[in-house]
Amino acid sequence: MTTTVEHAADATRPGDRVRERLSNALSELTAATALIVLIVALSFASPHFLTADNLFNIGAQTAVIAIIATAQTMVIITKGIDLSVGSVAALAGVVGAMAVRDLGFSLWAATAVAIGVGAAAGLVNGLLVSVARIPPFIATLGTMSVGRGLVFIITGAVGVYSLPESFQILGNGEILGIPFAIVLTAVVAVGMAFLLSQTRFGRYTYAIGSNLEAARRSGIPIVGHLTAVYVIAGMLVGLGGMIAASRVNSGQPNYGIALELDVIAAAVIGGASLFGGQGRIIGTLIGAFLIAVVRNGAVLMDVSIHYQMVIVGLIIWAAVYFDQYRRRRLESRG
Incomplete structure (x- = not known):
C-alpha cells in the first residue's frame, strides 16, 4: 500500500516530471558535448594528451574529484552545500596515513579509519544542519575551518611520510591493468546512482530538496534523513581523502585547499x-571528467595554476547561470 510519504516523494505532476527529465538530459548532453569538444581540441593541441599513460593519469586524478562530487551531489539535491570536503579529505588522509605509520594498521584498516573520520565530520555537519538548523553554508564553513585546524594540530603542519609501498595501492595500484582508483570510482558511482534513483532513501532525498515543508508534513523524518545524507557524504569524502594520500604516498595537511x-x-x-x-x-x-581534462590540458599546455583557477571559476559561473536559466524555463512552462 502506498503511503502518504511515498506520495510526497512522487508528488510532481507527470508533465513537470517529463520536463525535469528533459532538463536533466539537456544538462548532461551539454556537459558531454563540451567534454568531447575539449578532448578533440587537446588531442590536436598536445601530442601527449591521447597517450595511454596520460589517459590513465586523468582517470586516476578524476577518481578523488568524482567520488567526492557524488557526495556533494547528494547534499546539493537536498538544497544543501558542503564546503568542508577539502579539509575533511585532508584530515581523513592524514589520520589514515598516521594509522599505518604509527599504529601498524593495514592499508584496509586505515582506510576504514579514514572513512570513519569522514563519517564523524558528516555527522557533525548533519546535526548542525538538521537539529541546530544552521544554514548548510555556515555549518560546513565552520567544519571546514575546524577540520583544517585539526589537521595542522595533529601533524604540526608537517606531512606524514615514511609509509610502506603497499600504502600506494589505493591511488596507484591496478586491477587487470585498470587503475584501482578508477575501479573504486565506478563502484561508488553505481552504488550512489542506485541509492538515489531506485530506493526510498533517494526519493526522500529529492523530496526534501524539492519542498522541505511538504516533505515534513508528509511524515518524512527530516532530521534523521538529512543527518544520514551528510554522514554518507562524509564517508565518501573520507574515502576520497585516503585515495589522494595513497597517490602521493603521504598524508598532506595542505591537501584539498579549494577542492570544494x-x-x-x-x-x-x-x-x-x-x-x-x-x-x-x-x-x-x-x-568531474570535464574538470579533470581542463586541469590536465592546462598542465600539458603549461598554463599557470592561477589561470586554471580562473578557468574553473568561469565554468562555475556558466554552469550556475545555465541552471538558473533552465529553472526559469521550467517554472514558466509549469
Whole structure:
C-alpha cells in the first residue's frame, strides 16, 4: 500500500516530471558535448594528451574529484552545500596515513579509519544542519575551518611520510591493468546512482530538496534523513581523502585547499541544481571528467595554476547561470 510519504516523494505532476527529465538530459548532453569538444581540441593541441599513460593519469586524478562530487551531489539535491570536503579529505588522509605509520594498521584498516573520520565530520555537519538548523553554508564553513585546524594540530603542519609501498595501492595500484582508483570510482558511482534513483532513501532525498515543508508534513523524518545524507557524504569524502594520500604516498595537511570548488563545479556542470531537488550521478561524473581534462590540458599546455583557477571559476559561473536559466524555463512552462 502506498503511503502518504511515498506520495510526497512522487508528488510532481507527470508533465513537470517529463520536463525535469528533459532538463536533466539537456544538462548532461551539454556537459558531454563540451567534454568531447575539449578532448578533440587537446588531442590536436598536445601530442601527449591521447597517450595511454596520460589517459590513465586523468582517470586516476578524476577518481578523488568524482567520488567526492557524488557526495556533494547528494547534499546539493537536498538544497544543501558542503564546503568542508577539502579539509575533511585532508584530515581523513592524514589520520589514515598516521594509522599505518604509527599504529601498524593495514592499508584496509586505515582506510576504514579514514572513512570513519569522514563519517564523524558528516555527522557533525548533519546535526548542525538538521537539529541546530544552521544554514548548510555556515555549518560546513565552520567544519571546514575546524577540520583544517585539526589537521595542522595533529601533524604540526608537517606531512606524514615514511609509509610502506603497499600504502600506494589505493591511488596507484591496478586491477587487470585498470587503475584501482578508477575501479573504486565506478563502484561508488553505481552504488550512489542506485541509492538515489531506485530506493526510498533517494526519493526522500529529492523530496526534501524539492519542498522541505511538504516533505515534513508528509511524515518524512527530516532530521534523521538529512543527518544520514551528510554522514554518507562524509564517508565518501573520507574515502576520497585516503585515495589522494595513497597517490602521493603521504598524508598532506595542505591537501584539498579549494577542492570544494572542483566538486561543486562537477556537480553543477552535470545538472545538479543549487536550488535543490535535481541532479544525477551520471551528470556529475561527466562534470568531474570535464574538470579533470581542463586541469590536465592546462598542465600539458603549461598554463599557470592561477589561470586554471580562473578557468574553473568561469565554468562555475556558466554552469550556475545555465541552471538558473533552465529553472526559469521550467517554472514558466509549469
